[in-house]
Amino acid sequence: MLIAKIFANIFQIWPLLLHGLLMTITVSFGALLIGIIGGILLGIAACQRFKSKLTLVISGYVLIIRGTPVYVQVLMVYYALPELFGINLSPTSAGIVALGCCSIAYVSEVIRGGINAVPIGQWQAAAILGYSSLQTLWYTIVPQVIKTVLPALINEIVAVLKDSSILSAIGLMELTKVAMNVSARTLDPIGAYAVITVMYFVLTSGITLIAKIIEKKLAVET
Amino acid sequence: MITINKLSLQLQGVQILKEVNAILPKGRIVAFIGASGAGKTSLLNCIAQVYTQYTGSVFLHDQDVRQLSAKQRAQAIGFVFQQCHLFPHLNVLDNCMQPQVVNGVVLVVAHAHALEKLEMLHVVDLACLYPYQLSGGQQQRVAIARALCLRPQILLLDEPSAALDPQNTKILALLLCGLNATGVAIGLCSHDVFLIKSMLDNVYYLDKGMIVEQCDFKRGQPLSGGYIETFLTHGLEENSKDLNYE
Numbered sequence: 001m002l003i004a005k006i007f008a009n010i011f012q013i014w015p016l017l018l019h020g021l022l023m024t025i026t027v028s029f030g031a032l033l034i035g036i037i038g039g040i041l042l043g044i045a046a047c048q049r050f051k052s053k054l055t056l057v058i059s060g061y062v063l064i065i066r067g068t069p070v071y072v073q074v075l076m077v078y079y080a081l082p083e084l085f086g087i088n089l090s091p092t093s094a095g096i097v098a099l100g101c102c103s104i105a106y107v108s109e110v111i112r113g114g115i116n117a118v119p120i121g122q123w124q125a126a127a128i129l130g131y132s133s134l135q136t137l138w139y140t141i142v143p144q145v146i147k148t149v150l151p152a153l154i155n156e157i158v159a160v161l162k163d164s165s166i167l168s169a170i171g172l173m174e175l176t177k178v179a180m181n182v183s184a185r186t187l188d189p190i191g192a193y194a195v196i197t198v199m200y201f202v203l204t205s206g207i208t209l210i211a212k213i214i215e216k217k218l219a220v221e222t
Numbered sequence: 223m224i225t226i227n228k229l230s231l232q233l234q235g236v237q238i239l240k241e242v243n244a245i246l247p248k249g250r251i252v253a254f255i256g257a258s259g260a261g262k263t264s265l266l267n268c269i270a271q272v273y274t275q276y277t278g279s280v281f282l283h284d285q286d287v288r289q290l291s292a293k294q295r296a297q298a299i300g301f302v303f304q305q306c307h308l309f310p311h312l313n314v315l316d317n318c319m320q321p322q323v324v325n326g327v328v329l330v331v332a333h334a335h336a337l338e339k340l341e342m343l344h345v346v347d348l349a350c351l352y353p354y355q356l357s358g359g360q361q362q363r364v365a366i367a368r369a370l371c372l373r374p375q376i377l378l379l380d381e382p383s384a385a386l387d388p389q390n391t392k393i394l395a396l397l398l399c400g401l402n403a404t405g406v407a408i409g410l411c412s413h414d415v416f417l418i419k420s421m422l423d424n425v426y427y428l429d430k431g432m433i434v435e436q437c438d439f440k441r442g443q444p445l446s447g448g449y450i451e452t453f454l455t456h457g458l459e460e461n462s463k464d465l466n467y468e
Contacts, residue, residue: 124307130325140309
């Protein structure tokens with residue numbers, strides 16, 4: 001009887017949850033776009049080879065982001081930024097910015113570590129052969145770094161996707177928030193939460209699977 | 223021709239090279255010998271601009287090497303590292319082709335030229351293999367081919383026989399002599415008596431960052447009974463026997 005009721009409920013709430021899923025994917029995608037592009041740039045700027053004063057600024061940024069909870073960062077961006085600088089963001093943009101800025105820090109560390117792990121001889125060999133710094137990065141370093149950083153990057157993608165559930169705190173109608181609303185209205189704590197659990201799991205597993213395939217394609221023993 | 227003028231190098235407060243003067247004449251073989259830590263590798267690294275923090279000057283013909291662009295320098299001076307430093311993600315052929323393409327050579331020409339150099343070094347059969355699939359000697363020949371692909375007038379080699387057995391050292395010596403016969407000047411540093419003996423031309427002896435002796439064998443300069451003669455007859459042990467290893 002109970003199970004039948006739960007399934008009937010799920011059938012009813014399905015369109016709402018799909019809407020939430022779409023929002024979760026949109027926000028995560030936006031945040032990852034910022035995180036990965038920004039993280040790659042910052043990671044290159046912070047690696048040993050290009051050490052400068054900027055490196056110190058970047059490590060300071062990483063220190064702050066890594067040292068504070070994502071939840072607090074989201075609250076800061078949505079509630080404190082308007083007061084501090086007069087920047088008003090919608091929950092969607094605030095969520096993308098907060099998760100993106102957080103992701104930048106983690107991705108930059110992954111990239112920095114990956115680049116530093118390439119032996120200095122590779123840089124020297126490329127320089128001797130007339131490669132410019134950019135050419136060295138593109139032709140020599142990136143192909144070697146991709147393989148080593150891919151697992152850590154996939155980790156980050158999955159983490160951002162899951163962290164997006166925190167955005168329910170600022171009223172963004174993403175998957176978790178929708179499920180909370182639905183379960184409050186239907187007074188059924190099982191159906192909605194069970195469905196979003198499966199949804200998150202399928203999403204993250206899909207990403208992991210794709211990553212494994214890419215990893216296999218890139219695998220040339222060295 | 224490369225002229226080295228009062229070249230000094232300090233790395234992290236340690237004086238590596240002190241006022242080194244040397245000449246790599248056109249079409250000749252110049253060997254820098256000396257004990258480990260004498261500064262041979264550092265000297266080659268300075269000539270090839272791996273290290274640029276030296277004082278003094280390195281001239282290519284009559285132009286300061288520092289003022290050359292990276293591409294100009296790469297096409298004038300080839301360098302083979304002791305550890306080869308082949309690009310691990312590229313196969314042998316691409317290792318030889320990519321530097322040419324980066325230096326503005328058309329792909330088709332680069333391909334033909336790379337094959338020609340690989341053939342010259344007897345490694346053309348390995349063109350499709352990756353560096354990790356090669357032996358030390360093969361890696362080195364590929365590294366030499368890669369350096370030659372940019373048609374340098376001067377080829378520098380850092381301890382080329384360090385990873386080679388006597389048989390391969392012999393092959394390398396023959397190969398380098400053959401290369402020299404085509405007009406490429408060769409500068410190398412080594413403490414391998416056999417290698418130096420089999421390509422005896424112009425030898426500099428380095429000790430504690432300074433050139434302490436020079437001998438031009440091709441011009442028939444007689445040995446003075448100093449470091450170089452001791453090295454050639456007894457190897458390095460004799461010259462460093464005053465060192466205390468207790």
